[in-house]
Amino acid sequence: MIKIYHNPRCSKSREGLAILEESKKDFEVIKYLENTFTIKDLKALISKLGIKPINLVRRNEAIWKSEYKDKTLTDEQIIEAMVANPKLIERPIVVNNDKAVIGRPPQNIINII
Incomplete structure (x- = not known):
């Protein structure tokens, strides 16, 4: 399952979330400021x-x-x-199995979904 470590107050994080939504793939949103590492x-x-x-x-x-x-x-x-x-912590971070990217720029996310 794809996971995005997301901060809703961050514009780049919201852009990353939009990329995942547009991909139509299943993913989990983790608000890492609330559910800390x-x-x-x-x-x-x-x-x-x-x-x-x-x-x-x-x-x-x-x-x-x-x-x-x-x-x-x-x-x-x-x-x-x-x-x-x-x-x-830099954001957003997207994890897909054993791969992960920092979504800066958000287009980096496309490489692992």
Whole structure:
């Protein structure tokens, strides 16, 4: 089943959701600000994305700038920061079985559905 980690307040996330709706495929919407990630789940997602944890961080978020920006953090600490502050997680993220993409731009989603 396809899953989209979605924030309804984000325009890119809404665009990603629209792409999935237009595809007519079954998918599940996960509002990740309400149903937050565990460290284990976030590590698994990062592995599917094939990226370093820092590449999943929204570095323009105020919390990142004020709490983390100028610190040297390990991958584990970055993951812990995202779990503690899910607003830091880039969005939308779409997972289809063992593949995942960040929907920025939203057209990236087409590659895995």
